Amino acid sequence: MRAVxxxxxxxxxxxxxxxxxxxxxxxxxxxxxxxxxxxxxxxKLADKVARLRVMPDDExxxxxxxxxxxxxxxxxxxxxxxxDTRKGRRPAYLAAARPEQAAPLVERVVSRLRDLGVPVAxxxxxxxxxxxxxxxxxxxxxxxx
Numbered sequence: 361m362r363a364v365x366x367x368x369x370x371x372x373x374x375x376x377x378x379x380x381x382x383x384x385x386x387x388x389x390x391x392x393x394x395x396x397x398x399x400x401x402x403x404k405l406a407d408k409v410a411r412l413r414v415m416p417d418d419e420x421x422x423x424x425x426x427x428x429x430x431x432x433x434x435x436x437x438x439x440x441x442x443x444d445t446r447k448g449r450r451p452a453y454l455a456a457a458r459p460e461q462a463a464p465l466v467e468r469v470v471s472r473l474r475d476l477g478v479p480v481a482x483x484x485x486x487x488x489x490x491x492x493x494x495x496x497x498x499x500x501x502x503x504x505x
Contacts, residue, residue, distance in 0.1 A: 409433060
């Protein structure tokens with residue numbers, strides 16, 4: 361599994377003109393699943409995101425996690441993270457897991473984050489989503505487990 365994680369001051373997902381998930385301060389995590397992933401990888405990814413020390417401390421240094429600051433996480437499924445662009449101009453998505461495998465694992469990330477005490481908002485799996493966010497810093501990381 362992999363995720364592009366951005367520290368945000370606000371983020372929301374809109375589907376068909378309606379907001380389906382929204383957070384203020386915290387992290388936006390675009391989550392991709394590949395064929396070899398299972399519940400172990402989903403749990404590890406959630407643990408890593410919850411404990412990433414990218415939130416500012418009292419001196420403005422990146423020393424805290426969303427667990428420590430009370431921040432939230434917006435989780436958005438993103439199969440295009442496994443797009444292969446090495447050949448040609450059209451990405452190949454052969455490494456991306458099929459929806460029937462990916463959806464439960466993205467949901468597992470969400471439930472694990474909640475179990476850890478992190479407030480979580482979600483996109484809608486498989487929907488045409490518009491993601492709006494204000495990147496804070498900017499801070500953007502690629503997290504792989």
